[in-house]
Amino acid sequence: MAEHEALPWQPYPELNDEARIARARAFLAEIATRRSCRAFGERPVPREVIEAALRAAGSAPSGANRQPWHFCAIAGAEAKAAIRVAAEEEERHFYANRAPRSWLDAVRPLGTHADKPFLETAPWLIAVFARRLADEEAVPRNYYVTESVGIATGILLATLHAAGIATLVHTPRPMRFLNRVCRRPDSEKALMLIVAGHPAPEAMIPAAGSMKKPLEEISSWL
Ligand SMILES: Cc1cc2nc3c(=O)[nH]c(=O)nc-3n(C[C@H](O)[C@H](O)[C@H](O)COP(=O)(O)O)c2cc1C
Helix, strand or coil, X not given: CCCCCCCCCCCXXXXXXXXXXXXXXXXXXXXXXXXXXXCECCCCCCHHHHHHHHHHHHCCCCHHHCCCEEEEEECCHHHHHHHHHHHHHHHHHHHHHHCCHHHHHHHHHHCCCCCCCHHHHXXXXXXXXXXXXXXXXXXXXXXXXXXXXXXXXXXXXXXXXXXXXXXXEECCCCCHHHHHHHCCCCCEEEEEEEEEECECCCCCCCHHHHCCCCHHHHCCCC
């Protein structure tokens, strides 16, 4: 038998099945109202909200519990301006030269383009980094890094949504500039930039983004 320290299971709240179904449906009803926001106002969001969301993200499961993520929370005007300049430059190249036609066709219904003023108006940007290497030299690599960081970021988005904060997952390509602005080592890979704040009064959502596949299409049951 493997030797490891074990702690007693911390019981979840005792519910009956009816209550479990009701809670699952209540969470569904709330999370299903999340929509990506692409026009943010300047109204501030308390740092405590971002801290709680990052703690929630940090509670995520991860391969071998390596927690292979780093979140850089950015509120400073100078850093946000630097990110906007770099992101818009990459996006201009992307839309004009790099994007294959099929990709442009896929994003056309979303109405996205290279201008990203929200990178400066939104009160918070959170750069999400994947850590391919562990801290200790004895265990140099992490496992299931992308999967783990994706799950943690999902929890981050869900927590921000529960707090009434609008978000956008933004992925300007390539995102190397985020290592420079956030002063992160080359061994870390920037995966996503989460924009968080309150929607601007003129914010709209593309109809195409709200269309979700039905359960029958995304699931099979054996
Ligand atoms: C990994 C990932 C990358 C994304 N990158 C961008 C992006 O660079 N720019 C953008 O406007 N939206 C981006 N999105 C948002 C998607 O376009 C959006 O989630 C999708 O259209 C569904 O809309 P919804 O989030 O409102 O449900 C990204 C989403 C994910 C998960």
